[in-house]
Amino acid sequence: MAHANNKPNPLVVWLFTTNHKNVGILYLVTSLYFLVVAGILALTFRMQLSAPNMVFLAADSYNQAVTLHGLFMLLWVTTPLAAAFANYVVPIQIGAKDMAFPRLNALSYWLYLASGIVALSSFFAPGGTADWGWTTYAPLNTLQYSPQAGGSLMGLAILLLLSSTIVATSNFMVTIFRLRAPGMKLSYLPLFSIFWLVTQFLLLWAFPAFAAPLLMLVSDRVLGTVFFTAAEGGALLWDHLLWFFGHPEVYILVLPGLAIAGDVLAVFSRRQLYAKKVIIIAVSVAAFLSYVVWVHHMFMTGIHPGLREVFNITTELISIPFGAIMLSYILTLFGGRIRATTPFLFALGSVILFIIGGASGVFNSSVALDVGMRGTFWVVGHFHYTIVGGGITGLIAGLYYWWPKMTGRMFSEKLGKLHFAIYMIGFNLLYFPMHLLYDMPRRIFFYDATTGWGPINMLITMGSWIFASSFIILFINLINSLRHGPKVGDDPWGGANYSLEWNVPSPPPEFNFPKGVPVITAQGLEFRQPWEIKMGITTTGGQQLYGTTALPTNGGSHVAEHGEEHGPHLSPWPFILSIGVALTMIGLVFGVPLLLQGVVIFIASIVGWAWEDVKEKFHVAIEALGEKWPFDRVENVPLGMWFFLFGEVALFGPLFAAYFFVRANSAYTGFAWPLPGQIHSTVMGAISTIILLTSGLATSLALVAIKNNNQRGLKAGLLTAFILGLAVLFIEGFQWAELFAEGYTFGTDIAASIYYLITGIHGAHILAGLLIIIYLLAKAYKGGYNAEKHMGVYAFAIYWGFVVGVWLFTFPLFYLI
């Protein structure tokens, strides 16, 4: 944090922190809070289903409880809980001092919290919150069936959460690829860091892809577009786009927990993982396959039979890599000297439950069986075994495993084991009998005694209470350990030769490695000083091998490590910006005053952030001293931009796919798609294209200029790009105004809807680019760039090139063909 003689208030520290460990703890506390909220919602609707003819919740309240439970568990609990551990331990495991972009890391958290608050506030909207089920199927998600404003607010909350995730993903990618310690190859990393990297790739392409249908949904509900009410789009459009995100999402939820299970099994078996390379290959194959299995969620939608066969096969194929991973885990245990501690028990439980869930899933991959089981409680049982059993149980193993590292205190093993016993009893009582309800529809809130479902439902509800009570033991144990738990050393589990976090104090100091930069050599782990690494000195006194020799000390302070003090590790802007965004979102539904306040705070925070940057008030030296493969030649900032743009491809791609679908469908529905030139002026479109291309050239020339230390060239190029970008926005606005005046509005027809959405999102990207140019110009006028230091300009050139590239497809689709 700040310097010893100027220690800030603890509240300020927690609100303004950018330190990865603090951010991790914030994620942990928040995700556990949301877990409790989602759990309470589950208990209420389980009560409603506990017996025939039950009157505990009204139909709409039941639907709202189920919807929020599902959405919260998937989006606000499981992945953020994994992100808590990832924030805390991944930088340490790779040998870094912090994340590549600490302020963006804080921003990810605050946007996540803001999105959760917006989602919960939807309960208080007139008519309540979303009630369409977590899958948000069309047409249930349309205003006709769900007119309440809370539904729109929920859509906005999810969009906000997605933006938080995209920011975090780019940050983690750059951190893991570029900030590894010297000698730390990717394959040397513990399974959690490797699986987290794979998860980031899944997030990178899945979450922006989900943003596309959500933007359509929100614009349908708020602006009156017709994506999900028109015959050309409708339910099938939503289904494809939702599940294109939804199936990779399953692995996003499961992989971190499974990775923790693998690491914990290895550490507590006192063995290295069996066939680690096979596990890495298997998880990579599974990640790839996860993008070609989604249609198995749609076997009953009336799609082409050939399509069902293909996805039947790909779904069965994906069980092979997971089988290999499970076998490797089991073989790790053979011959190991096992210590059955609480983390180990939860890890083992996670593997067993995941195998049961996987086995029941094989049934669903078959089209024939799926026809019978679709939409029944069998499916509910199956996915809870995989996601809660495999994913969340593994994350609880991680909570126990890293708790002593995070707090410096040990929890009660006795209470931990009691928690495990009750957790497993409750879990299996809750979810296993669901398989017996293979004839009970999952989307009903009421049934009568003649169905015969009553006794099993009662058993399930009892299981839910037992399962929930196990978490009370967890919280008591952890809270108690904070005050009364015995203090632990660096390595309470004997994992020092497995991963780096067990070679630093518990809890770790601000920049993690007080004894120097960790270096992985043929002999094991050493700590060296940065100047030694920069000068290529290959050995120092006091080397130690993994966990065999006492570590040397050199004073341990950050000054000793780096030879200089850095600015504070605090920034208010991520926190303030998230307040602005949250108020804006809520204001979109609750009224203009809130909206205006939100916009003002948002703009002020952007200006404040940029000013902090221009004045270089925030500076945390995150040097890339070690392994950077395969991105040795791309600096952190441009690489972060590249990853962001890979995600943008996954946003615009589904939008263009939707265009293709609705346009092709129009031939069958009888809708006459406008002829070229009939609605949009080709000449105006071509002029916009030429101007945008010219602005792209100007940006590129600005970059070339600053590479040659030509300050005037830089400023001239950026200014030209700004003026041209503004001109394109003006032309677009003019065209919109003209079309509106002619009565061609958002909801005129499906062609109008897709035109306004794609050009609108593209326009928002131009606007964002113009704001970045203002920042770059301000910094350029302050002399912030030169031949050696111009990565911000480089990153912007990449961004602006992408904006130009997207338009190169937008122009012909709407103006030419």
Added chain:
Amino acid sequence: MREEWQLVAIYTVIIAALVAEVIVGSSWMTLGQTALIGVLVIAKLQAALVFTFFMFGKYGTRSVALIMLISVSTLLPLFLAFAFSIEFPPHAVAGGR
């Protein structure tokens, strides 16, 4: 100055491609489906040039190009799945357009 002139040359090529694109697109009455394919091919070529030169993809590592390729490739199954879902009964809201 070599790099500047190279960028200007690429810009000229893209603008020329734009002119060609407009001509091909405007001839849809005579060219039919060929116009559609031609326009999309030209747009892809333009985008490739923008990626390589305006986005400085040529200075990035092969890994950047590879991940960009994978990013685009992940979308292919979506387009194919949509293509095989087109002629099936539409799922509109009753009374909706």
